[in-house]
Amino acid sequence: MSLIKKIYNKFQPFYPLPANDPAYVNCSEVRGDDDIFRKIGKTILFSDQATCQLYTGHRGVGKSTELLRLEDYLKKDGCFVVYFPATEGDIDEIDAQYTDILLACTRNILEKLKEYASPNPLLNWLQSRYTELKDLALSDVEFEKLSIEAQIQVFSKLTTSLRRIPSSRETIRKQVDNYSVSLIEALNEFIEDAQHKLPNDQSKIVVIADNLDRIIPLEKGNDRTSHEEIFLDYSSQLTALNCHVVYTVPISLAYSSQATELRNIYATPQVLPMIMVKNRDNKPYSQGLDKLKEVIEKRVHLVDSTIDIDTQIFDSQDSRIELCSMTGGHVRELMLLMQSVMRYIDDFPITTRIVRRAVSDARDSTYRNAVSSEEWQKLAEVSLSKSIPNDEDYRSLLFRRCVLEYREFDGEGNPVRWYDVHPVIEGTPEFQSALRDLTNSEHSAVSGQ
CATH class of the missing domain: 3.40.50 (Rossmann fold)
Structure with a gap:
């Protein structure tokens, strides 16, 4: 329990790191070279x-x-x-x-x-x-x-x-x-x-x-x-x-x-922007996930530098990747989820089941309530297009972190801005229903041409 408590307190979500803090990780390369x-x-x-x-x-x-x-x-x-x-x-x-x-x-x-x-x-x-x-x-x-x-x-x-x-x-x-x-x-x-x-x-x-x-x-x-x-x-x-x-x-x-x-x-x-955890084709972005692993690793190693993250903190690499992916590359979300999973255990390691329980809690207690009934369709549109119209309703979703912004490099090495739905929201039945409806509608429109 004492180890969990020490590590738990290294993941404070509401306190910025001071300059030159040993826990700091430079993530500019997975944030569009910011x-x-x-x-x-x-x-x-x-x-x-x-x-x-x-x-x-x-x-x-x-x-x-x-x-x-x-x-x-x-x-x-x-x-x-x-x-x-x-x-x-x-x-x-x-x-x-x-x-x-x-x-x-x-x-x-x-x-x-x-x-x-x-x-x-x-x-x-x-x-x-x-x-x-x-x-x-x-x-x-x-x-x-x-x-x-x-x-x-x-x-x-x-x-x-x-x-x-x-x-x-x-x-x-x-x-x-x-x-x-x-x-x-x-x-x-x-x-x-x-x-x-x-x-x-x-x-x-x-x-x-x-x-x-x-x-x-x-x-x-x-x-x-x-x-x-x-x-x-x-x-x-x-x-x-x-x-x-x-x-x-x-x-x-x-x-x-x-x-x-x-x-x-x-x-x-x-x-x-956010740390990229997947690309616009919805495939995992290993460089971004590695950066989030480094964020976890640096904080854990302030307690014990000999700990292996993927065998002693998590029960497997897959469990760690799933938690990192569900943050959407949002650093505070990473801190919150890490503290949440630790509240469910009496001893390490953290299992995939515990990760999913913490994500489910965040989904039901916070993110699901942040979306109104008429906004699920808008979120489905963002998920498919990876863009947002210049519209106040979509900017509101951005402000509430229901939609997240990312940047990656194009073929000429220039940063390109794109958007996606927060991964925690993607697991809600309302979003899944809206996404199916929009996908079926688009397929029907194509078939009718």
């Missing part, structure tokens, strides 16, 4: 002007781990990096607006750079808004009587209120929205001051706002959601910071009808 250093890092390092870039991918695919690696890479190349996971301390993902992101950036930049620059521009802005905000019980003391540190902490109280106290949101957002121009001017003055006072070996300031891809889309009318409102309608505010910025965004936004507008504003969003 490389965050080349695509985002070098854009920052090469550019003399401030840049604003977008990074996306399915939730749980490994974006935060890659962004922490990017933070380390940029620091080693002379950048001062302000990384923050927005939904952990600043933003409510269920109800978010651009004002929340702007305020979160302000709080984190101020907190990380206050030792290098005078906070006065930002504190003056806050003092001028304090009369309207005082009813939020930020402090019983008049603003000018607070210490400098206490004044700085008011920004933290504002973001905490935004995240935890819905009744306070309208008041805070109104002040930030009405006076966003002066807030950005104050923030840029602070950033410029810090830039001049940073050590000579830190030439660029970079802000990485993680977890914004978790923001839930809210309908705003005219076929637009809060995603378009935040990142397009208020893009002038989000791109106005006088430093390099990387925002994570929902994957559905990257493939919306507004993709060209996104490119015009931010350049093309960089996407972290």
Whole structure:
């Protein structure tokens, strides 16, 4: 039991790996040669002007781990990096607006750079808004009587209120929205001051706002959601910071009808796809499965480096391959399934029967409920075509990880994007029925020609 417990805790699904962690596995070759250093890092390092870039991918695919690696890479190349996971301390993902992101950036930049620059521009802005905000019980003391540190902490109280106290949101957002121009001017003055006072070996300031891809889309009318409102309608505010910025965004936004507008504003969003576990002909992709084996192996070997994965952790290679295949190449799903199978056993190895039990639980308790009755037909279409139409219904399936994105290389060595249904969903009776109906319909259409 002690061995199971030790290994179980090496598969934490909700904690990204820090940079240079020994459990990290580079999967770029089975993700269409994705490389965050080349695509985002070098854009920052090469550019003399401030840049604003977008990074996306399915939730749980490994974006935060890659962004922490990017933070380390940029620091080693002379950048001062302000990384923050927005939904952990600043933003409510269920109800978010651009004002929340702007305020979160302000709080984190101020907190990380206050030792290098005078906070006065930002504190003056806050003092001028304090009369309207005082009813939020930020402090019983008049603003000018607070210490400098206490004044700085008011920004933290504002973001905490935004995240935890819905009744306070309208008041805070109104002040930030009405006076966003002066807030950005104050923030840029602070950033410029810090830039001049940073050590000579830190030439660029970079802000990485993680977890914004978790923001839930809210309908705003005219076929637009809060995603378009935040990142397009208020893009002038989000791109106005006088430093390099990387925002994570929902994957559905990257493939919306507004993709060209996104490119015009931010350049093309960089996407972290799934690890390929099968190809477009539905045949197992051994290179991807080997990478997932390596992910398991590295974590197990942190407990005991002598353990053989396919004989001591699993009862056979087939059992391990079946579990890896059912993840769809989704790293968090791998963590969740590994923990799930270990809860069913008192001792290793893990059998195929246990793998199938854990997959069945995930199917019935989660994925089956994520699909509405009218969506099974759409999933069947994706399964056959390996593509998705430019339609909000399909983008919603992508956002919910019912449909997964992959990239592989064509005959000329260029990465090609394609899609497939999550393997766990493929085992549901509803999907199998929809797939049979669609296949029979296509055969009938061909026969009638």
